[in-house]
Amino acid sequence: xxxxxxxxxxxxxxxxxxxxxxxxxxxxxxxxxxxxxxxxxxxxxxxxxxxxxxxxxxxxxxxxxxxxxxxxxxxxxxxxxxxxxxxxxxxxxxxxxxxxxxxxxxxxxxxxxxxxxxxxxxxxxxxxxxxxxxxxxxxxxxxxxxxxxxxxxxxxxxxxxxxxxxxxxxxxxxxxxxxxxxxxxxxxxxxxxxxxxxxxxxxxxxxxxxxxxxxxxxxxxxxxxxxxxxxxxxxxxxxxxxxxxxxxxxxxxxxxxxxxxxxxxxxxxxxxxxxxxxxxxxxxxxxxxxxxxxxxxxxxxxx
Amino acid sequence: xxxxxxxxxxxxxxxxxxxxxxxxxxxxxxxxxxxxxxxxxxxxxxxxxxxxxxxxxxxxxxxxxxxxxxxxxxxxxxxxxxxxxxxxxxxxxxxxxxxxxxxxxxxxxxxxxxxxxxxxxxxxxxxxxxxxxxxxxxxxxxxxxxxxxxxxxxxxxxxxxxxxxxxxxxxxxxxxxxxxxxxxxxxxxxxxxxxxxxxxxxxxxxxxxxxxxxxxxxxxxxxxxxxxxxxxxxxxxxxxxxxxxxxxxxxxxxxxxxxxxxxxxxxxxxxxxxxxxxxxxxxxxxxxxxxxxxxxxxxxxxxxxxxxxxxxxxxxxxxxxxxxxxx
Numbered sequence: 250x251x252x253x254x255x256x257x258x259x260x261x262x263x264x265x266x267x268x269x270x271x272x273x274x275x276x277x278x279x280x281x282x283x284x285x286x287x288x289x290x291x292x293x294x295x296x297x298x299x300x301x302x303x304x305x306x307x308x309x310x311x312x313x314x315x316x317x318x319x320x321x322x323x324x325x326x327x328x329x330x331x332x333x334x335x336x337x338x339x340x341x342x343x344x345x346x347x348x349x350x351x352x353x354x355x356x357x358x359x360x361x362x363x364x365x366x367x368x369x370x371x372x373x374x375x376x377x378x379x380x381x382x383x384x385x386x387x388x389x390x391x392x393x394x395x396x397x398x399x400x401x402x403x404x405x406x407x408x409x410x411x412x413x414x415x416x417x418x419x420x421x422x423x424x425x426x427x428x429x430x431x432x433x434x435x436x437x438x439x440x441x442x443x444x445x446x447x448x449x450x451x452x453x454x455x456x457x458x459x460x461x462x463x464x465x466x467x468x469x470x471x472x473x474x475x476x477x478x479x480x481x482x483x484x485x486x487x488x489x490x491x492x493x494x495x496x497x498x499x500x501x502x503x504x505x506x507x508x509x510x511x512x513x514x515x516x517x518x519x520x521x522x523x524x525x526x527x528x529x530x531x532x533x534x535x536x537x538x539x540x541x542x543x544x545x546x547x548x549x550x551x552x
Numbered sequence: 553x554x555x556x557x558x559x560x561x562x563x564x565x566x567x568x569x570x571x572x573x574x575x576x577x578x579x580x581x582x583x584x585x586x587x588x589x590x591x592x593x594x595x596x597x598x599x600x601x602x603x604x605x606x607x608x609x610x611x612x613x614x615x616x617x618x619x620x621x622x623x624x625x626x627x628x629x630x631x632x633x634x635x636x637x638x639x640x641x642x643x644x645x646x647x648x649x650x651x652x653x654x655x656x657x658x659x660x661x662x663x664x665x666x667x668x669x670x671x672x673x674x675x676x677x678x679x680x681x682x683x684x685x686x687x688x689x690x691x692x693x694x695x696x697x698x699x700x701x702x703x704x705x706x707x708x709x710x711x712x713x714x715x716x717x718x719x720x721x722x723x724x725x726x727x728x729x730x731x732x733x734x735x736x737x738x739x740x741x742x743x744x745x746x747x748x749x750x751x752x753x754x755x756x757x758x759x760x761x762x763x764x765x766x767x768x769x770x771x772x773x774x775x776x777x778x779x780x781x782x783x784x785x786x787x788x789x790x791x792x793x794x795x796x797x798x799x800x801x802x803x804x805x806x807x808x809x810x811x812x813x814x815x816x817x818x819x820x821x822x823x824x825x826x827x828x829x830x831x832x833x834x835x836x837x838x839x840x841x842x843x844x845x846x847x848x849x850x851x852x853x854x855x856x857x858x859x860x861x862x863x864x865x866x867x868x869x870x871x872x873x874x875x876x877x878x879x
Contacts, residue, residue, distance in 0.1 A: 267864070267867065267868060267871070270864040270868065274864075274865060274868070323738075408723075411719055411721060411724075412717040412718070412719065412721040413721050413722075413723055413724075415678075415683055415715075415717065415721065416715070416717055416721035416723075418683060419681050419683065419710055419713065419714075419715040420710065420711075420735055420739070420787070421707035421708070421710040421711055421739070422735070422738055422739070423707070
């Protein structure tokens with residue numbers, strides 16, 4: 250039998266050695282991967298409290314970053330106007346319809362109850378109190394949180410995963426100013442304005458119902474509606490939506506800006522932005538109303 | 553002070569402090585013994601590689617105040633070395649990615665960083681543009697310590713660096729023209745016609761002038777990368793970092809993008825660092841290759857020298873990649 254050529258044998262042996270080595274490497278990698286997977290799983294199982302505090306810490310650090318930077322150059326006025334347009338003009342139909350229909354429905358629902366006590370004439374007062382003090386600010390903020398929170402979370406999240414934020418950073422363009430500061434400030438400025446518009450539309454809806462039902466005069470409606478309201482109530486209850494706007498802006502930007510992973514995480518960030526913003530709005534409302542009553546008294550103090 | 557007078561000033565100061573002269577690169581890619589300059593000649597480097605004029609320089613200067621060079625207590629690398637990483641460590645939580653990386657890139661040359669997936673190639677290049685800070689070690693870019701800089705100083709340095717991201721990182725709500733204009737609007741005070749000329753020129757550099765009014769979603773993967781490169785080029789960087797510039801492209805596009813990188817090196821003297829898996833691209837681009845393995849540069853040299861390394865993982869990488877390329 251003819252012996253194998255030496256070269257061929259060398260090649261076969263080398264090839265066998267390489268195969269063994271690569272197999273060994275693959276095995277080592279598989280072990281490393283399993284260890285990593287287990288660690289990852291363990292991390293995911295971390296007690297709720299730990300991850301909650303980590304997230305809260307991250308959010309507070311982000312808020313600190315906002316306050317340390319928003320008053321510094323560069324001032325992105327043009328982008329701020331674009332974002333105000335996004336928060337305001339483009340949300341107007343949604344908040345307008347919500348306000349108008351709530352005003353009509355509230356008037357229709359309350360009329361029967363008030364009539365039972367012979368207090369139908371108090372309908373404008375009841376409408377203005379409920380709309381301006383609570384329903385208008387909270388409902389507008391929740392509706393805007395739904396629309397803007399998801400939008401901001403998803404937009405910044407997808408910019409993060411496609412490295413657009415890094416591209417801004419590398420080009421020395423200060424993405425935090427351009428993306429975060431403008432959005433948060435736009436929310437802070439526009440939420441009270443949107444709330445006022447919603448209040449006006451809700452009262453218009455309420456008046457329309459009152460006029461159609463028993464032909465109420467507009468002057469009587471306005472006089473009765475604002476009889477029990479103090480200026481400080483309107484100021485505080487509309488002004489508190491600036492805080493709600495800050496919450497929506499900062500939470501949504503934080504979640505979008507810190508997305509890690511892919512499209513699934515972007516979707517999750519958008520969803521979490523809406524849920525967390527909404528919950529924080531409701532909690533902040535309790536605190537602000539309590540503080541407002543402590544500072545300025547409640548409605549019984551009205552003249 | 554303009555960007556160039558600043559650069560000349562720094563050069564003068566370094567000439568005094570680095571009296572031993574430039575050192576050539578050793579086998580590990582680091583600056584070697586004194587007195588043997590090895591910097592590759594820069595063919596066709598224009599006298600004013602910036603070309604953006606005094607306005608751009610003034611704007612770049614405006615980003616921060618006029619500080620001296622940031623060098624810490626370490627001696628700066630020789631002038632022909634534009635990027636040097638010295639013993640760089642980086643970890644994320646318990647996971648250690650870089651475990652003492654040493655690497656240097658000479659002016660006007662193309663370095664390629666090779667390595668398997670997840671070995672930290674992108675982490676390494678992100679240190680060069682300051683997107684990541686090392687846990688330990690020194691990052692020298694154009695004669696200064698990037699890791700010691702304030703954010704403002706880092707921003708100033710970044711106006712001289714370009715980074716081509718894997719997917720191009722184009723802003724998807726803007727057209728190609730707007731994408732490029734966005735950078736000029738924010739960083740320069742050029743007139744509209746000057747900006748338009750620069751945009752046109754950059755699009756011609758990448759052979760895509762017809763895409764000016766298209767949105768990124770309407771472009772192919774290769775076109776996105778070339779537009780990303782055009783957007784990077786428009787600011788006339790001294791160094792460009794390429795993150796997987798040819799991944800996901802067909803062989804023709806791989807050649808087009810790779811040759812473009814070489815053209816930029818040869819005609820404009822732009823130094824580059826590319827990270828890639830693609831051997832075809834590496835063969836076209838590489839002046840010096842570095843193989844990243846287990847958080848350290850396991851081999852440096854020409855592509856052939858790295859290929860001949862007796863490290864089994866490196867052997868396997870080249871065999872596997874070549875087999876893949878042939879398939």
